[in-house]
Amino acid sequence: MTLLEISGLTLDLPNGKRLLHGIDLTVSVGETVALVGESGSGKSLTAQSVLGLLPSGAQTSGQVLVEGSDVLTMKPPELLAYRRSTAAMVFQDPRAGINPMRTIGDHLTEALRLGEGWSVARARERAIEVLAAVDMPRPHDHLRQYPHELSGGMLQRVMIAGALAGSPRLLVCDEPTTALDVTTQAQILRVLAEQRDKRSMGLLFITHDLNLAASLCDRVYVMNDGRVGEEGPARQVFLNPETAYARRLVAATPTITVQPNEVPAPAATAPGPAVLEVRDLTKTYRARGREPVHAAKNVTVDIRRGDALGVVGESGSGKSTLARMIVGLERADAGTIAIDGHTLKGQPRKRVDRLDRARRVQMVFQDPYLSLDPRMTASQAVEDALHLHHPRLRMADIRTQALTLLSSVGLATTQAEALPRTLSGGQRQRVAIARALAIEPSLLVMDEATSALDVSVQAQVLDVISEIRRERGLTILFISHDLAVVRRVCERSVVMRAGEIVESAPTIDLLTRPQHEYTRLLVDSVPRVMLVGGNT
Amino acid sequence: MSRPTPTMALKVMRSTGHRRVTVSWTISIVVLGLFTLAAIFAPLVAPYNPDQLDFGAIYANPNLAHWLGTDSLGRDTLSRIIYGARTALLAPLIVVIASTILGILLGLLAGWRGGWIDAAIGRLLDVLLSFPALLIAILAVALFGKGLVAPVIAMSIAYAPFVARLTRSLVISERARPYVSAYRVQGFSGGWIALRRVLPNVVPTVGAQSTLNFGYVLAELAGLSFLGLGVQAPTADWGAMINESQAGLVGGHFLPALIPAIAVVIVVVAVNVIGEEISERIGGGTPA
Numbered sequence: 001m002t003l004l005e006i007s008g009l010t011l012d013l014p015n016g017k018r019l020l021h022g023i024d025l026t027v028s029v030g031e032t033v034a035l036v037g038e039s040g041s042g043k044s045l046t047a048q049s050v051l052g053l054l055p056s057g058a059q060t061s062g063q064v065l066v067e068g069s070d071v072l073t074m075k076p077p078e079l080l081a082y083r084r085s086t087a088a089m090v091f092q093d094p095r096a097g098i099n100p101m102r103t104i105g106d107h108l109t110e111a112l113r114l115g116e117g118w119s120v121a122r123a124r125e126r127a128i129e130v131l132a133a134v135d136m137p138r139p140h141d142h143l144r145q146y147p148h149e150l151s152g153g154m155l156q157r158v159m160i161a162g163a164l165a166g167s168p169r170l171l172v173c174d175e176p177t178t179a180l181d182v183t184t185q186a187q188i189l190r191v192l193a194e195q196r197d198k199r200s201m202g203l204l205f206i207t208h209d210l211n212l213a214a215s216l217c218d219r220v221y222v223m224n225d226g227r228v229g230e231e232g233p234a235r236q237v238f239l240n241p242e243t244a245y246a247r248r249l250v251a252a253t254p255t256i257t258v259q260p261n262e263v264p265a266p267a268a269t270a271p272g273p274a275v276l277e278v279r280d281l282t283k284t285y286r287a288r289g290r291e292p293v294h295a296a297k298n299v300t301v302d303i304r305r306g307d308a309l310g311v312v313g314e315s316g317s318g319k320s321t322l323a324r325m326i327v328g329l330e331r332a333d334a335g336t337i338a339i340d341g342h343t344l345k346g347q348p349r350k351r352v353d354r355l356d357r358a359r360r361v362q363m364v365f366q367d368p369y370l371s372l373d374p375r376m377t378a379s380q381a382v383e384d385a386l387h388l389h390h391p392r393l394r395m396a397d398i399r400t401q402a403l404t405l406l407s408s409v410g411l412a413t414t415q416a417e418a419l420p421r422t423l424s425g426g427q428r429q430r431v432a433i434a435r436a437l438a439i440e441p442s443l444l445v446m447d448e449a450t451s452a453l454d455v456s457v458q459a460q461v462l463d464v465i466s467e468i469r470r471e472r473g474l475t476i477l478f479i480s481h482d483l484a485v486v487r488r489v490c491e492r493s494v495v496m497r498a499g500e501i502v503e504s505a506p507t508i509d510l511l512t513r514p515q516h517e518y519t520r521l522l523v524d525s526v527p528r529v530m531l532v533g534g535n536t
Numbered sequence: 537m538s539r540p541t542p543t544m545a546l547k548v549m550r551s552t553g554h555r556r557v558t559v560s561w562t563i564s565i566v567v568l569g570l571f572t573l574a575a576i577f578a579p580l581v582a583p584y585n586p587d588q589l590d591f592g593a594i595y596a597n598p599n600l601a602h603w604l605g606t607d608s609l610g611r612d613t614l615s616r617i618i619y620g621a622r623t624a625l626l627a628p629l630i631v632v633i634a635s636t637i638l639g640i641l642l643g644l645l646a647g648w649r650g651g652w653i654d655a656a657i658g659r660l661l662d663v664l665l666s667f668p669a670l671l672i673a674i675l676a677v678a679l680f681g682k683g684l685v686a687p688v689i690a691m692s693i694a695y696a697p698f699v700a701r702l703t704r705s706l707v708i709s710e711r712a713r714p715y716v717s718a719y720r721v722q723g724f725s726g727g728w729i730a731l732r733r734v735l736p737n738v739v740p741t742v743g744a745q746s747t748l749n750f751g752y753v754l755a756e757l758a759g760l761s762f763l764g765l766g767v768q769a770p771t772a773d774w775g776a777m778i779n780e781s782q783a784g785l786v787g788g789h790f791l792p793a794l795i796p797a798i799a800v801v802i803v804v805v806a807v808n809v810i811g812e813e814i815s816e817r818i819g820g821g822t823p824a
Contacts, residue, residue, distance in 0.1 A: 439722060
């Protein structure tokens with residue numbers, strides 16, 4: 001039985017720009033449908049139109065039928081009733097969607113009390129019931145808690161509970177797990193699947209993660225540029241995509257599934273000298289009146305010349321602190337860091353020391369939107385670095401070198417004159433990479449360098465990285481929360497949890513034969529499509 | 537962004553609306569432009585010498601010879617307003633520029649270095665802020681004598697804390713951004729990053745904010761002259777003109793006092809409209 005039927009949905013902004021070009025989509029009762037696409041594909045807009053959340057002044061045509069009535073033509077009171085009883089939505093960032101001044105109980109009972117006229121006791125009962133349904137450990141206690149007392153994963157469960165409180169028949173989830181760690185994501189997905197089956201809800205699931213879509217959903221719609229490019233059963237779209245765009249997207253999506261015939265990469269190509277030697281590095285943050293946080297506990301890491309080492313861990317595991325200590329942005333409490341056999345001490349002060357440190361290690365930061373100076377063009381950013389390290393070079397030569405570097409990361413001369421705000425995320429990250437390469441460091445630290453990028457852009461940047469590695473024999477410390485990305489770049493990886501390295505092995509071995517239970521949990525939590533038979 | 541995404545297009549639509557050039561903005565620009573031109577070309581524009589006495593035309597009402605009438609000594613009010621615009625505009629301009637430079641330097645130092653330097657500068661600013669600017673200016677006059685030089689210097693110092701506080705908070709938020717860390721990792725010195733890279737990123741916002749001080753300074757300096765502590769007779773000045781014409785009020789000759797007062801109001805309003813518009817455009821714009 002069809003629950004949601006979108007047919008020929010178009011959406012124009014008041015300025016005449018068309019954002020959706022005739023979307024057709026159906027969701028049946030009890031079915032899970034994924035809407036997959038990169039940022040700007042219009043997937044969120046499509047999802048929001050299901051709830052009647054349209055941008056002000058937008059012109060629509062087509063139909064969004066939910067149980068036979070058209071959401072687009074509903075009058076405000078009808079829309080209100082529809083949102084209360086028929087459809088609900090879960091958003092990406094749970095913390096942005098909840099009032100920080102009100103308790104969880106207020107959040108869950110408000111709509112029932114004010115909208116449905118339920119008594120406090122009855123609304124409370126329902127709140128406890130839905131909290132229990134989403135596996136919250138102590139439903140009674142949670143009602144009195146404030147949002148800041150709960151972790152992101154817990155809070156997202158509260159948001160799901162809130163969506164379930166009105167017993168909707170259609171649940172729209174807009175990237176509900178994107179802001180969460182992979183193990184938390186696995187829990188949320190399990191809760192969602194459970195509730196879908198129990199209440200035979202239809203689930204419209206918006207995500208940029210093809211692996212996730214394929215592992216959770218029955219059918220997948222691939223969106224691109226305001227159009228549905230391809231649709232079909234999830235496994236089919238993933239394993240055998242028909243359109244060129246879907247094929248590109250699937251190819252760009254990194255996966256942790258190891259092909260049976262895949263041989264482990266040769267461990268350490270010709271054992272060269274160690275570039276980075278980290279010994280017993282320890283760092284503890286002590287905030288007044290709080291438990292001390294151990295960001296690094298006796299961390300010991302080696303990288304040989306030309307190797308790429310992955311550091312994998314969830315948020316708060318201390319991987320970024322490790323990176324910041326290695327590049328000298330943070331001071332370690334104890335332990336030593338040596339690059340090329342030269343022991344580094346704290347933050348360098350004198351000019352000679354600073355330049356020496358910079359030539360040993362450079363860093364590419366996570367967010368290319370913040371790591372570039374907004375006032376400096378792409379080539380100026382690179383020229384600054386060149387000028388600092390080669391003060392005797394003539395400006396004309398510096399400029400030529402900067403342009404060469406930028407073109408080596410795939411930026412055209414025209415883009416060299418562009419300010420960061422006019423460049424896309426991928427282009428900005430290329431500028432950041434070129435800027436780091438300009439100094440010709442022995443070691444390049446990349447801290448979540450591709451996490452803020454779309455999959456296809458991420459794939460391009462990863463290609464640039466491996467090309468540079470081939471050409472320059474660069475040594476890389478690659479930090480990421482994403483096992484699949486690490487697997488694409490690094491031969492060896494270490495897994496960090498709460499400041500400790502729990503396992504260190506060739507990346508393939510980590511994925512196929514994890515030794516530590518935490519590594520196993522991490523690997524098992526990553527959504528993936530089973531290649532051979534069976535359901536996921 | 538190479539291509540605006542739907543989500544972005546929505547954000548832009550919601551946040552800015554339509555940036556319209558308002559009537560008040562246009563009028564303010566024209567008014568301030570006229571006053572500035574009149575001040576610069578005063579000898580060419582003014583119909584009379586501002587100090588020229590004419591005992592045949594004391595307290596003349598506006599007529600063809602004297603468009604805005606004359607005062608108790610028969611001096612042409614229009615000419616005095618035009619010459620008075622020189623001090624009225626120049627002195628606040630100097631104060632705004634000087635206080636901005638001083639405030640930015642203090643704020644940059646406090647925000648960038650933090651620690652005890654920040655604390656020390658912070659307390660200094662607190663002390664300065666606890667005295668009204670006019671009081672500090674009067675103190676300066678008491679110490680160094682009447683005239684405009686002492687009050688202008690005093691006001692420059694008195695207004696610096698406002699600028700310094702804003703600069704400090706902007707620098708602190710800027711310092712935490714990864715691009716600053718990126719410069720450090722590249723090997724640039726802290727001083728270079730602060731002066732050459734962070735400073736230019738905060739100056740537009742701070743500058744826009746301090747144009748708002750212009751109006752306040754103008755009014756306060758006029759007040760100082762009104763009290764007889766600022767510009768000294770016989771130099772034409774709006775505040776001094778109001779002061780000199782007080783006696784005439786009793787006799788029903790209110791124009792010589794009213795006109796300079798209106799001039800003060802018009803310029804202050806015009807400057808504030810412009811200042812607010814500028815700071816809204818710069819401050820409200822999306823940073824990169």
